[in-house]
Amino acid sequence: MAIVTRMPLGQDYASQECSIARALEVVGERWTLLVVRDCFFGVRRFSDFQRRLGIPRAVLSSRLADLVEAEVLERVEERPGRPDYALTGRGRDLWPVVHALYSWGEEHATPLPGRRGFRHAVCDVELDTRGQCPTCGELPGPGGIAMVPGPALRSGPNDDRASRALAAPHRLLEPLLP
Amino acid sequence: MAIVTRMPLGQDYASQECSIARALEVVGERWTLLVVRDCFFGVRRFSDFQRRLGIPRAVLSSRLADLVEAEVLERVEERPGRPDYALTGRGRDLWPVVHALYSWGEEHATPLPGRRGFRHAVCDVELDTRGQCPTCGELPGPGGIAMVPGPALRSGPNDDRASRALAAPHRLLEPLLP
Numbered sequence: 554m555a556i557v558t559r560m561p562l563g564q565d566y567a568s569q570e571c572s573i574a575r576a577l578e579v580v581g582e583r584w585t586l587l588v589v590r591d592c593f594f595g596v597r598r599f600s601d602f603q604r605r606l607g608i609p610r611a612v613l614s615s616r617l618a619d620l621v622e623a624e625v626l627e628r629v630e631e632r633p634g635r636p637d638y639a640l641t642g643r644g645r646d647l648w649p650v651v652h653a654l655y656s657w658g659e660e661h662a663t664p665l666p667g668r669r670g671f672r673h674a675v676c677d678v679e680l681d682t683r684g685q686c687p688t689c690g691e692l693p694g695p696g697g698i699a700m701v702p703g704p705a706l707r708s709g710p711n712d713d714r715a716s717r718a719l720a721a722p723h724r725l726l727e728p729l730l731p
Numbered sequence: 732m733a734i735v736t737r738m739p740l741g742q743d744y745a746s747q748e749c750s751i752a753r754a755l756e757v758v759g760e761r762w763t764l765l766v767v768r769d770c771f772f773g774v775r776r777f778s779d780f781q782r783r784l785g786i787p788r789a790v791l792s793s794r795l796a797d798l799v800e801a802e803v804l805e806r807v808e809e810r811p812g813r814p815d816y817a818l819t820g821r822g823r824d825l826w827p828v829v830h831a832l833y834s835w836g837e838e839h840a841t842p843l844p845g846r847r848g849f850r851h852a853v854c855d856v857e858l859d860t861r862g863q864c865p866t867c868g869e870l871p872g873p874g875g876i877a878m879v880p881g882p883a884l885r886s887g888p889n890d891d892r893a894s895r896a897l898a899a900p901h902r903l904l905e906p907l908l909p
Contacts, residue, residue: 570843572836573768573829579840581761590751643839649831649861651751657828658750661821662757665748683827683862683870690868692861707748 579623580647584608588616589644590651592626593695595729596715597637604713620644640726648695648725649684656682667705674699674724695725757801758825762786766794767822768829770804771873773907774893775815782891798822818904826873826903827862834860845883852877852902873903 580586584606591605603613617638620626625644628636640647652671659666660682670679673686673693685692701722718729758764762784769783781791795816798804803822806814818825830849837844838860848857851864851871863870879900896907 570841570846571765571768572834572841572844572846573832574765574836575840576832576836577764581759581764583759586755586759587749587752590749646835646839650828650835653827653831654751654754656750657824658752658754661824662753663748663750666750668748668750685870692863 576650579625580650582616582619584612584616585620586647586651586654588613588620589625589640589647591715592638592640592644593648593651593725594700594715594719595723595725595727597629597631597639597728598730599636599638601713601715601730602638605715639728645695645726652680652684656684665705667703669706670701670703671725672699672701673697698725699723700725754828757803758828760794760797762790762794763798764825764829764832766791766798767803767818767825769893770816770818770822771826771829771903772878772893772897773901773903773905775807775809775817775906776908777814777816779891779893779908780816783893817906823873823904830858830862834862843883845881847884848879848881849903850877850879851875876903877901878903 580589587606588602591602596602596605599613599617602617603610606613617626621628621638624641625647626638627641629639631637655671671684672679673688673691674697675693676686676688678686678688680693680698681687683692691697699722700719702720706720715729723729758767765784766780769780774780774783777791777795780795781788784791795804799806799816802819803825804816805819807817809815833849849862850857851866851869852875853871854864854866856864856866858871858876859865861870869875877900878897880898884898893907901907
């Protein structure tokens, strides 16, 4: 397991031993959790991340390299010489963080809730705010969850192929596009 | 409800309507979630945050002001003319985010797990990684959770009064110190 040794939160930071602080040292960089989010959505290709996020290529390169170094992502070579990116087991364990941010944002931070929903695939029912299936009581992992477009979804300013593909229901973690 | 209108993640950000991105616009700034963490722990006073986090006063002032503006924190005047800070209902709803980061950090990002545990107060049993009580199956909110020091807890470089108080079991949200 790679323990990230950089301490971007501050050298003398008393709480650097705190697990919350250590987690933020790995995923608290600007854009990092949005890259991870897109990985859950099945985005794998550099150009697709780049168009979805609209950030400079150098920033995206740096974030992806950091996430690979931290063993949150791994490079997968589906096309010769052109690495794609996928979540490792360690990265997939970030699902509760991403879902908790989603739930909080839906309730408290967006003027437009209902763009997407997350459903327990087996029961075909929307997860509650804690990520629990109201039918069976399970707290499914991302492999058991389908993301479905909601009534508030509308096309954004970036009409890229990955965002278009995400207008259809999609099982988390499954590659979104060839 | 205050919708934060600044868009620090980028003006042309295609996913700005995404609830995850919107949540990060409120709590994704460096240090912000560590301030929120300390509020769950019952820290309320500017000087205690400052000593716990070891960040410049101006940075802390800015983070606190942003969190008050976003209605995640509110100022409470327990001492005349000297505001303290406490989580609003909206802020308390961030507990699943903080706990998910804690769980991931414990498993994947710290060389020293077991500094603190979170227990369902009613059942007096440690919550699982998803924040669920293994005894009763409940997903308690922070008001029903006790933080307890774990075997790996040791005093850090900053021997401040709030960190010392946190070496004893403490119910989340309850003011830590007078």
